[in-house]
Amino acid sequence: MKKSDRLIYLPLGGAGEIGMNAYVYGYGAPGKERLILVDIGVTFPDMDTTPGVNLIFPDIAWLETNKHRLDAIFITHAHEDHVGGIGYLWDRLGAPVYARSFTANHARRKMEDAGQSAAVINTVSAYPETISAGPFTVSFLPVSHSIPESSGLVIDSPAGRVLHTGDFKLDETPVLGEPFDEALWREVSKNGVKALVCDSTNVFSRHAGRSEASVKPEITKLVAGAKGMVVATTFASNIARLKTLADAGVAAGRSVCLLGRAMQRMVAAGEETGILGKFPQTIAPEDARDVPHDQLMLIVTGSQGERCAASAQLSRGKYRGLRMNEGDLFLFSSKTIPGNERGVIRIMNAYSEMGVDIVDDCDGLYHVSGHANRPDLLRMHDIVNAEMVIPMHGEHRHLREHAHLAADKGRASMVLVNGSMADITGVEPHVVEHVETGRTYLDGSVQYGALDGIIRDRIRLALNGHVLATVIIDEDDEPLGDPWIEVMGLPETGGSNAPLVDVVEADLGQLLMRMNDKTLSDDDKVEEAIKREVRRSVQAEIGKKPEVTVITSRLA
C-alpha cells in the first residue's frame, strides 16, 4: 500500500437506528478511495413521524455523487433492512451486486418488482470464493441468523482485513441452514484482523443467546396439546422457525397450511434455491377449508400486527375461507418490535373477543432472537481478536454500549454514526469527515428527503385539520359575493352551536367589509388577513387553530 492511501468506513444507514443498513468501505488516496457498499436496506414508516410514506431509505446522495468510485454492492442477507432498497436505489448507483443464492433470489425479485434488470445481481458462493472489487477482495462468510444464508463479509484491502459480521447470532444448532462455525471464523481471523465491524442489536441482553433448536420441544408440546385449530405466526423469512412450526403440526397429525403472500414467497424462494431441506408437505388454503379444525395448523404472516397481514385478517373474521373459532389457539412465535405493540395488542384483543386462546412469548418459550447477546458479542470479539471493534446495526444507545463493552476489555472502539467517515488504517478509528446523510422517503412513486417539509405538512393537517377560504375580487378590487369556507377534519359546530363554516364566513365577510382599497389590491395582504381571521375565528369557536389555505381569485 502507498503511504498516503487509507482505508475508510462510512455508515450511511444503520448506525444510529435499527433499520436501513448501508455501509461504505473505501480504500485509496484521500478523497479518491475506491468504494464498496455493504447492504442497501429500508426502514418502515409509522403514523407518528411518517404518515402515508411507503418506505424509508438511507439518503445515498453522497454515494450517488461518487458512483464513479463505487466498484460493487454486497448484500449480506435477505432481510428488508439489508436488501429492501435495491430495487428503488440501484439505478442511482449502478454497480454490480453480489449475494449468495437465497439472498440473490430475493434481490432479483426486488429488481423485477421495480422494473429494473435482475441481471445485475450476481450469485456467489461462500468463503473461500472471493470477489474482486477495485482494491478489495471480498468473501461471504456463513454465519447463523434468523434467515437462511446470512453471511458476514471478509473484506481484504491493502491496509488489512476487515470482518463485517452482518446480522448474526452464535447458533450451533440452527434447525436449517449453516451452524455458526467457530473454527471457520478463527481461521479467517488467525493472521490478524484490522477491524471487526459488529452487529449491536442485542447488546443489552445479558444472557447468552439460545439456539433456534431450543424452541422446538416447547412448540411441539404446545401444538400436541391443542384442541382446536392452531394458528402460529412468525417472520416469514425465519424459515427455520417455519419448519419447526410445520414439523410440530405434522407431529400432531395436522395438515399444515401457509397463509400470507410473504410466507408463500419465502418458502418458494427456499425451494428454488434448494435451502429448504425436508420441509413438510403443506396444503393450499382452498383445501384447508375442508379440514376439521382439530386437524389443521395454519402458519401465517403478521407477527407484528400489520393490518393487512393474515393474522390481522383472521382476527377480523373470515380470510381465504378460513375462520378461527372459540377454543382455537393463536401462537405468537415472535417478539414484538418496539413501536408495534399497539397493532399486536389490537389483534390479541380481537382474538380474545372470538374466544381464541392466545399464547405469546412472554416467557421466552416459543421464540429466540436472531442476534448475538452481550456474552455472544464478547465471544465474537475474542474469536476475531481484531485491532478495533466498530459497533454497527444499532440505535445510538446500542452502539455506545457496545463500544463500552469492547473498550472495557481493552479493545480500541468508537461510536461511529451515519455520516461519520472514519479512517481505520491505523490502530484505532478516527473521524476524518462528516458526510451529509439522512432519510429518503418513498411516497407513492416519488422519492424525497425527510427534511423537505412535505410530511411535516401532513402531520399538521392531521393534528389541526384544514380550512379552505376562497374569495373573489372583481375588476374594481371589490369583493365579489361572499367568502366561501370548506373545512376538513374539524367539527361541524363549536361554542356558538351555529355551523362552524357559517360563523367563519360571517367573520370573513365582516373582515372584507372593513378592508381598505389598498389592502384589497394586494393579494398577499388579503390572504394574510384572511388567514389570520380564519384562525382567530375558528380558535374562538372550537378552541384550536387549523391549517388554512386561502384562494383569492381576481377577475382581470
Add this chain to the structure above:
Amino acid sequence: MKKSDRLIYLPLGGAGEIGMNAYVYGYGAPGKERLILVDIGVTFPDMDTTPGVNLIFPDIAWLETNKHRLDAIFITHAHEDHVGGIGYLWDRLGAPVYARSFTANHARRKMEDAGQSAAVINTVSAYPETISAGPFTVSFLPVSHSIPESSGLVIDSPAGRVLHTGDFKLDETPVLGEPFDEALWREVSKNGVKALVCDSTNVFSRHAGRSEASVKPEITKLVAGAKGMVVATTFASNIARLKTLADAGVAAGRSVCLLGRAMQRMVAAGEETGILGKFPQTIAPEDARDVPHDQLMLIVTGSQGERCAASAQLSRGKYRGLRMNEGDLFLFSSKTIPGNERGVIRIMNAYSEMGVDIVDDCDGLYHVSGHANRPDLLRMHDIVNAEMVIPMHGEHRHLREHAHLAADKGRASMVLVNGSMADITGVEPHVVEHVETGRTYLDGSVQYGALDGIIRDRIRLALNGHVLATVIIDEDDEPLGDPWIEVMGLPETGGSNAPLVDVVEADLGQLLMRMNDKTLSDDDKVEEAIKREVRRSVQAEIGKKPEVTVITSRLA
C-alpha cells in the same frame, strides 16, 4: 328488597381497555334503578388513531339521559384514568361527587381548571364512614396502589354488598400511605359479598407482586454510586416512589430538586392534604443551577417519553437552566406503557448522544407495578370470597383471562365489556341490556363522538395529502380563467419533473374544455368530474391518490 327490584352493573368505560374508567351500579325496578357512578376517567390519544385529539372520554350519553336517576359519583383515586373526566363531564351529570381528601383535592382542581364549581366535590373519610346515595350505602375502603389514598368501594344495596376494588395491589409496606390491610378486607367481607368487581390489569403477570419498599435498597445503592448528576423519572403521582428517590438523593448527600409541573403539583397536593409525611427538603430549579452535578439529584416528569415533559426537555438540551453532561446518570424508575416505546427510546438515544448513562427497569430492580398480579388476584378472590367475580379495568384479553382464573376456582364469573348491563342480583351475572357506548373526543374545546368521521378525515389527510382545486364559472356557464390548484403534504414534482400543480392545472384545463354545457351547468357534476380528474392526474404523476376539495365559484 322488592322481588322485582334488581342490582345492576354497567361499565361505560374501562372494561375492554385500560383507561377511561366509568362504572355504573343501579338498584331498583328494571329501567327505573337509582344509579351511582364509580370513576370518570380519561384515556390518551395517539397519532395512529386520534391525531390532534386532546383527551378521550367514555361516551356518557346513556347516563346523561338518565341523570335524573343518578344519585352520586364516587372517585376511587386520583389517577387520570379515574378522575380525569370530571371537569369536562360533570356538568352533563350534575350529581354530587365523593372522594377522599387527596383525590378530592385533585378533583377540585380539575373542576376549577374547567371553569366548574369545585364545591360539588365532597371530601369523605375512609371506612367505616358511609355515604348514602339513593338505595346505596357506600364506603371508601383503603387499598394500596401507586398513588396515595387509593380506595376500593364497599357498595351496599338491598340486594347485598358489592366490593369494587378500584386499582389495587397487595402491598403491606407501601413506603407512604396505607398498607394493604387484609384483616380489614376480611372484616367487610365476612357477612357475605355478592360480587367482587376486580382490577384485571396484571392478570398475565405470573409471580406475586413486589412491595413498593423493595425498590428502595437498589435505588439507594444506585444513587450512592453515581458520579455525576442523577436524574430520575417516575409517574408524578407515585409519591411513595418520589419519596424513595428523594431519600436516596439525600442519603447520598445530594440536593434534591423536583422538575416538571405535574411533579410539583402532586407534591403540593400531598402537602395540602397532609399525606406527604416526612418528605425530604427540596430545592427550586433556580437554586439547583448552582449546585455541582455530583451533589445534585433531579426528579423529573416524563417517564413515558412525553415530548413536553422535563425528561424530554433535558434530552434536547438546557431546561430551566439545567443541562445533563457526559457521565451523568438518568434513571427510568418506571415501566414503559405499551404504545409509548418510541417516545421513550427517542429520549434514551438523545441521552446516549450526550454521553449520559441510562438505567432502565429491564431487570425489575428500580420499579414495581401498582397492580395486583395473578397470584395476588387469587388471594383477593379468597379474602373476599364473593358469590361472583366480575373482572374490570382491562382490555378484553385481561378480562377474559381473569374470568377464566376465577372460574377455574369454581367462582361464578363473566366477561362484561363496556355497554353490557348485567343483572347481578342472583348467584351469577347475566346480561339484560346492551347500552350504546363508545368514545368521546375532546378536540380543542369541542366534544364529539369517535365515529363522527372527523378524525377519519384527518388521518386521510395525513396519509394522502390534500389537493384543492378551484374553478370559476361565469354567467354563461363557461369556465372563467384557468383552474387553480393548491397542494399540501404532497411533493412538488413527480414523474414528469414539471411542477405537480402545473401538470394538474393543465389536465384540469383540458377537462373543462371537453365539458359540455349540461355538465357545466351542474355544480355537483363539475365537482365530481374535477375530483376524479385530479385524483387520476396526481396518481399518474406521483403514484398516490390525494384527498381533494373542489370549489366551484359561479358568477351569478
